[in-house]
Every structure is written in structure tokens, then in C-alpha cells.
Amino acid sequence: MPTISAGALKRMLSLPSNIVVRKPRIGEDPHGGTVVTVPVRPYANDMDRCAKCGRHGRPYDWLGTRRWRHLDLGCARLLLEYAPPRVACREHGVTVAMVPWARRKSAYTRDFEQQVAWLSVHAPRSAVSALMRIDWKSVGPVCKRVADDLRAEQGGGLFDGLRSIGVDETSYRKGHRYMTVVVDHDRGRVVWMHEGHGEGVFRLFFETLTEAQRASIRVVTGDGARWIDSCVGEFCPQAERILDGFHIVSWATDALDKVRTMVWREARRTGEARKGAKDPIKGARWALLKNESDLTAGQKARLEYIAGTNGTLWRAYKLKEELRMILRQPADEARVLLLRWSGKAASSGIDPFTGLGEKIGRRCEDIVRTIRSGLSNARLEAVNNKIKTTIKIGYGYRNLDNLIALVMLKCGGLDLTLPGHQ
Ligand SMILES: [Zn+2]
Incomplete structure (x- = not known):
């Protein structure tokens, strides 16, 4: 019987290159079907990294074995298995050490999460849950982690070169709660969302921007609310205030x-x-x-x-x-x-x-x-409708941060691709 080299196995499973893989075990899945477990570990030099900052920490203690769900191998569930140490970081205290294949505090690999997030913006959550064989309650937190990472990759760049923006308050949970959405009209995407509405919330948006970013704004659209006028007057007086x-x-x-x-x-x-x-x-x-x-x-x-x-x-x-x-x-x-x-x-x-x-x-x-x-009303309305539809899809997301993550993944112009597709 031919054996597969560790290198070939890593490539087959699209695992990060800086890890060690050992011989997989094949067993019965308690949920039915087959489960393949692949023991892995980071390279020796990477085993003591703080999960928050990635710097080397001091070994603290060892926790038991953990498993991370990876993308299925055919119809079999695939798990990565490792017993990560806890490390003491000078800045962040004791954390479970960073692993290259998964985000902090996640029971799924990065590829698995990326696929769940991609599916979530294209299919109802029930379909995501059935296809990926995960609990529907886990879908929202996955979207949140992926959206946060993609946002972090963009850095402050999301707010650079804003020229014309729109602000709107949108109700969710059948009109009982409100959130504020800021749209970049030029790129047709959501740049910021926050729970609540009114002046206090819109101020938070401007306070997130640097001086230069505020100065680049030329046009602010919205409804006739006075709080929009007062915030624009205070934070970007050079901008023209326009009604949608x-x-x-x-x-x-x-x-x-x-x-x-x-x-x-x-x-x-x-x-x-x-x-x-x-x-x-x-x-x-x-x-x-x-x-x-x-x-x-x-x-x-x-x-x-x-x-x-x-x-x-x-x-x-x-x-x-x-x-x-x-x-x-x-x-x-x-x-x-x-x-x-x-x-x-x-x-x-x-x-x-x-x-x-x-x-x-x-x-x-x-x-x-x-x-x-000359702002096209039809285009503005189309973006607005897309946001409202996404919010409706996200009604089931109990946690507002997860709902916001879903809207950002779908309407935020984030670079969300399927794993392995460039
Ligand atoms: Zn740290």
C-alpha cells in the first residue's frame, strides 16, 4: 500500500506550510459517517507564540488535546488535532498559544471559516448550517471573526479618500431596534455600522476618522434630520449637506x-x-x-x-x-x-x-x-435596499455584532473569496 508523504498531505489539505503533520487516523464519526483526524503541530520555533500579538511568550502550562474542524475530505469530516500549550506574554498575560491554522478561540480552521463566511453572504443560514454541518448558532460568530480579520487587513484604508458619504438609520428586529449605517457613495459600499441612532452615534463615526480623512469628505447625504446637520457642521464643515x-x-x-x-x-x-x-x-x-x-x-x-x-x-x-x-x-x-x-x-x-x-x-x-x-438616486437606493435585505436575512443572528459582520461581508467591499480560489 502506497503511503503519502507529509508534504503531499499538507498540500492535499491546503494546510499552512509552517506546521508538522503526522499520520492521519480514520474512524467512525459519532454524528454518522467517517472522520479523519490529522495530528499536527506548529514548527518548534512557533509553539510558544502569544495568540494576541504573535510574539514569543514563556511556557506556562499544557492544556488537553483540541480538535479543529477543517474542510471536509470528500464526505468525511476532517479534524486537525493538537494539544496547545498556554504561554505567558509580557503584554497579554497567559493565553493559549497561537496556531497557524486557526483564529484565536475558534474550533474551526481559517479555510473552514472562510468558506462558511462566503456561503453566508450567498445562502440562507439554514443552508450554510446543513452544507457545512455546523450548528446554526456558530455561523454568526464565524462571520464576525472573518469580517474582523478582513477589516483589519484593510486597516484605516477603508476610510481613506472618502468623498461622498451617506448616513441612514435602519430598523431591525421588526422595527424595535435601530442601527446607523454609513455608506461610501463613490465605491457603493458600507464603511461603518453601529447600534443605535442619532447624534451620539454619528459622532462616533467621525471620531473614528483621522483629521485628513474627515477633510477629504465633500458631500454628506441623509434624510432631513438635524443631528446630521450638526455633526457635519462640527466635524467636516467643508462638506455639502445633501438630502437623499x-x-x-x-x-x-x-x-x-x-x-x-x-x-x-x-x-x-x-x-x-x-x-x-x-x-x-x-x-x-x-x-x-x-x-x-x-x-x-x-x-x-x-x-x-x-x-x-x-x-x-x-x-x-x-x-x-x-x-x-x-x-x-x-x-x-x-x-x-x-x-x-x-x-x-x-x-x-x-x-x-x-x-x-x-x-x-x-x-x-x-x-x-x-x-x-448628480448623485444617482437609483444607485443610492439600490445600495440601501441591499443593506436592508441583508439585515432581514440576518434577523436570526441574535448578536448585533454578528449581524453587522454579515452586512460588512456582503456590502462592505471586503475581499471575501472562497479558500483556494484567487
Ligand atoms: Zn501578546
Whole structure:
């Protein structure tokens, strides 16, 4: 029977070159199937390195044997086996010694974790868990470790050369909690995320940046919140403050949805809408909020019904669509149209639109700047939707840091490849 040299075995399993491998054992897997165990150890000179800084430490004591799950060998589970010493580092105290094949405090090899992380941004967690044969609760922490490493490789570079950024607060866990997301518009990627929202959180972002990094920022987009203005004023006064186009449209769709709810409640109160009957106003929600050009035939019919039966709701709808069209006009024409729209909405007598009319009048110049900036609203919205979808996928990640890691892996422009693929 031919034997495989240690060098060949290392190459077959894509193990780091600076380790010693010994003869594998083949046995029964308690979970079913076959398990291959490969005893390994770092080179003698690397056995006493601190897991935190990699410097040589003083031998402290020996712990028992540990096993690290590596990528499967065919259908067999593959484990690396080693009894790492603990070492005392001058700076970090006593730690389990560094091993070249795995991250600190992980029961998986680097290659295994990289594959789990790659899969997590492409497949639901249940699929990742089934394919990789790991507990679904372990998926989030793996994503976190891989994202942290990739971020560290990028260093401060992630924040270098930022020119135009966007800030948004996003709800998660069905709207109960908030997090703040900062996007690099030029590269279309997330650069920073943090739990919570408001001025205190946005300040933390600016405090992470160096003076030079702050100075390079020319444009900051976001919704109309005052905390954005005050942070921009304090940390990068040279930057132009611009409203996101999709936020302006969402003000109008929110107002319209309030009108629809009011009209519907009123109809129920006066008995016009019978309980249990299919309610045409309630059913028209999506038709009303959608862009006119994207409507299906059925949705058009619903709107026609509303046009014929409910003047208030119809006028509110027309106001929303009109505002959306104005945002597509050249800046100077838009200014005239915005002021006219603002007056019309403010005096419409439709409650949420009177307030919105005043707001649009007040922020007219900001909106004109948005149009003039030439930032593609469609692109900004696409990045925003990608983030929101990823957050939805990550709902099951109990730990917020793991959820943030998932978003960074998917939308953060990190260099995440499959192990062995360059
Ligand atoms: Zn150390």
C-alpha cells in the first residue's frame, strides 16, 4: 500500500506550510459517517507564540488535546488535532498559544471559516448550517471573526479618500431596534455600522476618522434630520449637506399612507366599508405607494376606482407623483416647481400634506442641491435596499455584532473569496 508523504498531505489539505503533520487516523464519526483526524503541530520555533500579538511568550502550562474542524475530505469530516500549550506574554498575560491554522478561540480552521463566511453572504443560514454541518448558532460568530480579520487587513484604508458619504438609520428586529449605517457613495459600499441612532452615534463615526480623512469628505447625504446637520457642521464643515432623493420621495409616500389610513378609518366609521368585505381602499395600498410607471393592470384599475370615489385620497396620490416627477427635472426648473408644489400642498387641506408642503418649502434649496449633485438616486437606493435585505436575512443572528459582520461581508467591499480560489 502506497503511503503519502507529509508534504503531499499538507498540500492535499491546503494546510499552512509552517506546521508538522503526522499520520492521519480514520474512524467512525459519532454524528454518522467517517472522520479523519490529522495530528499536527506548529514548527518548534512557533509553539510558544502569544495568540494576541504573535510574539514569543514563556511556557506556562499544557492544556488537553483540541480538535479543529477543517474542510471536509470528500464526505468525511476532517479534524486537525493538537494539544496547545498556554504561554505567558509580557503584554497579554497567559493565553493559549497561537496556531497557524486557526483564529484565536475558534474550533474551526481559517479555510473552514472562510468558506462558511462566503456561503453566508450567498445562502440562507439554514443552508450554510446543513452544507457545512455546523450548528446554526456558530455561523454568526464565524462571520464576525472573518469580517474582523478582513477589516483589519484593510486597516484605516477603508476610510481613506472618502468623498461622498451617506448616513441612514435602519430598523431591525421588526422595527424595535435601530442601527446607523454609513455608506461610501463613490465605491457603493458600507464603511461603518453601529447600534443605535442619532447624534451620539454619528459622532462616533467621525471620531473614528483621522483629521485628513474627515477633510477629504465633500458631500454628506441623509434624510432631513438635524443631528446630521450638526455633526457635519462640527466635524467636516467643508462638506455639502445633501438630502437623499429617495428620502424626499419617502416623505411623500409616508404622508400618502397616512391619508389612506385616515380615509379608510373614516369609511369604516361611517359604515361605508362593510366589515369583512374586500376593501378597495385597503387593497390599494401598494398601488398608491408604487411609482406610477411600475403599476400592473390590476393596480391601475384600483387607482381608477379611487379616482372616481375618493377625491381626497386621489389628490394626495397626485401630489406624491408630482413631487417624484419634479425631482427628475433640471435644478432650476425644479426650484420653481418645488415652490409651487409646496404652496399647493400646504393649502391642500389634506392634513399630512399641509405639513409636508411647509417642509418642502423650507428645504427647497437642499432639494435643489440634491438634484444638482448628480448623485444617482437609483444607485443610492439600490445600495440601501441591499443593506436592508441583508439585515432581514440576518434577523436570526441574535448578536448585533454578528449581524453587522454579515452586512460588512456582503456590502462592505471586503475581499471575501472562497479558500483556494484567487
Ligand atoms: Zn501578546
